[in-house]
Amino acid sequence: MESATVCIEIHDDTTCSYPTSALYTLDGKIHKFIGHHAAQTVLELIDNALNPAVDELTPDQFVQLVDGRSSDETWVVDFFAPWCGPCQQLAPELQKAARALRDYDEKVHVGSVDCQAYSQFCGQQGVNSYPTVRLYPAVNTKRRMQAY
Incomplete structure (x- = not known):
């Protein structure tokens, strides 16, 4: 079997270049490492994978948590695409x-x-470029949504 075939079978066609570092967690998620492979950044990748500070939202969760937020809650939401280089660079900083x-x-x-x-x-939300970061401030403020 060719090594490319093995990589596709093992990595489910998610590895596009080498070397590629990734953390596979028990929930089946693949957390790809982007950036310089220094000890501190590798530890941050592991910590972010095991204890995420950013909530991954489905459309239903977005409606429930962001649109349905309480009057004193604020949300910052990143609309991204996994293949987007700037999105990959933003992810650890967002964490x-x-x-x-x-x-x-x-x-x-x-x-x-x-x-x-x-x-x-995302189309319904008017997102047409990546990354798009939006602020959804507390309801009791004057602005309901702000795009950045």
Whole structure:
């Protein structure tokens, strides 16, 4: 069997270049490592995979948690595509920001929506480029949504 065939069978065609580092968790998710392979960044990848600070949102969860948020809750939502280079670069920084925001105020939440998996939903939300980061402030503020 050719090595390319083995890689496709083992990695389910998710490995596009070499070397590729990934963490496979028991829930079946593959967390690809992007960036410099320093000890600290590898530890951050593992921590983010095992204790995510960013909530992965389905369309139903978005409606329930973001649209249905309480009047004092704020959400920051990243609409991304897994193949998007800038999205991959943003992901670890978003995790760091989410941890800092969570420590600062438990009413501030950070979420992400996979627009490859939920393309119709992202289209309905008016997302036409990646990454798109939107702020959904507490309802008792003047603005309901802000795109960045």
